[in-house]
Amino acid sequence: MSKKNQTLGEFIIENQTEFKYSSGELSKLINAIRLAAKVVNHEVNKAGLVDIIGAAGDTNVQGEDQQKLDVLANEKFIQTLTKREIVCGIASEEEDDFISINSQDENHQNKYIVLIDPLDGSSNIDVNVSVGTIFSIYRRVTPVGTPVTLQDFLQPGRNQVAAGYVIYGTSTMLVYTTGHGVNGFTLNPAIGTFYLSHPNMEFPETGKIYSINEGNYNHFPQGVKDYLKYCQKEEGDRPYTSRYIGSLVSDFHRNMIKGGIYIYPKSSMASNGKLRLLYECNPMAFLAEQANAKASDGFTRILDIEPTELHQRVPFFCGSRKMVEKAEEFMSK
Ligand code: AHG
Ligand code: MN
Ligand code: MN
Numbered sequence: 001m002s003k004k005n006q007t008l009g010e011f012i013i014e015n016q017t018e019f020k021y022s023s024g025e026l027s028k029l030i031n032a033i034r035l036a037a038k039v040v041n042h043e044v045n046k047a048g049l050v051d052i053i054g055a056a057g058d059t060n061v062q063g064e065d066q067q068k069l070d071v072l073a074n075e076k077f078i079q080t081l082t083k084r085e086i087v088c089g090i091a092s093e094e095e096d097d098f099i100s101i102n103s104q105d106e107n108h109q110n111k112y113i114v115l116i117d118p119l120d121g122s123s124n125i126d127v128n129v130s131v132g133t134i135f136s137i138y139r140r141v142t143p144v145g146t147p148v149t150l151q152d153f154l155q156p157g158r159n160q161v162a163a164g165y166v167i168y169g170t171s172t173m174l175v176y177t178t179g180h181g182v183n184g185f186t187l188n189p190a191i192g193t194f195y196l197s198h199p200n201m202e203f204p205e206t207g208k209i210y211s212i213n214e215g216n217y218n219h220f221p222q223g224v225k226d227y228l229k230y231c232q233k234e235e236g237d238r239p240y241t242s243r244y245i246g247s248l249v250s251d252f253h254r255n256m257i258k259g260g261i262y263i264y265p266k267s268s269m270a271s272n273g274k275l276r277l278l279y280e281c282n283p284m285a286f287l288a289e290q291a292n293a294k295a296s297d298g299f300t301r302i303l304d305i306e307p308t309e310l311h312q313r314v315p316f317f318c319g320s321r322k323m324v325e326k327a328e329e330f331m332s333k
Contacts, residue, residue, distance in 0.1 A: 007193050037187075038187070088100070132248070136278065160303075183200065263316070
């Protein structure tokens with residue numbers, strides 16, 4: 001049903017009927033994320049002016065403390081979602097514990113929880129390279145009207161109702177899925193409106209790009225080393241091209257459009273890799289599967305992992321289906 005040039009607002013309304021028992025709650029939630037994305041976009045765009053208007057830790061002209069952008073993005077998303085009273089709980093990379101919303105009010109009927117990585121790839125900000133926001137949405141499992149518990153957040157990724165990311169790149173895009181394919185919207189900054197620019201996004205079945213921090217090569221498992229040698233070998237459509245931005249959102253976005261694989265494996269320095277299952281890998285894995293691609297920890301489907309901790313880490317292999325399958329083949333040897 002999606003039409004190019006549709007605004008995100010129009011798209012949300014038109015597709016609300018996809019949810020049989022929809023009360024409009026999820027639509028409101030996506031709308032709130034759209035709003036927070038615009039606010040954060042505005043802040044990210046000003047990042048280069050930090051030397052002029054003040055660095056993190058300084059005080060600005062109003063006497064307010066300047067904040068680091070990842071902290072600021074965290075605040076903006078939490079504020080937007082809290083004030084509009086459309087979720088019952090939020091967990092974030094920037095918060096040690098989850099936040100329970102309206103836990104004192106027995107009348108609150110909100111049934112969704114959100115997990116976010118408010119600013120992904122934040123080390124790229126100072127050098128004017130793309131960063132992103134990642135979000136993941138679930139229905140709570142504990143009864144509506146009671147305070148949320150950890151159980152509501154520790155659900156396997158396959159239970160996700162929606163997931164997506166915002167990429168603050170050469171243009172700003174919001175890409176998301178509600179389990180009916182993946183759609184990408186580009187922000188027209190002049191009028192602050194997102195337009196459907198990339199309907200029904202899909203990874204090519206295979207590709208020629210591999211994205212991994214090769215500086216850690218010596219610490220990788222043998223399976224990953226062997227797969228990298230395979231990528232570099234001159235044979236058939238190889239050698240592949242190496243592209244690594246160091247921002248999962250940006251690396252994923254490029255690979256989805258061009259075809260490729262992203263790997264953040266475990267290593268002798270980090271036994272579960274670096275990326276977080278709940279607000280980095282699960283949402284990206286849901287998007288990947290909805291876009292005809294694959295995501296695993298090298299052996300098992302990411303979306304089937306039963307989480308045990310809010311901030312748990314997991315090795316991540318994600319991208320064009322054939323490439324992930326090939327990497328898994330090397331891992332199992
Ligand atoms: P964050 O900025 O939210 O901490 O995440 C950064 C992540 C991910 O986006 C990126 O792919 C990876 O860290 C890069 O890690 P290395 O610098 O170890 O390659
Ligand atoms: Mn991140
Ligand atoms: Mn982050």
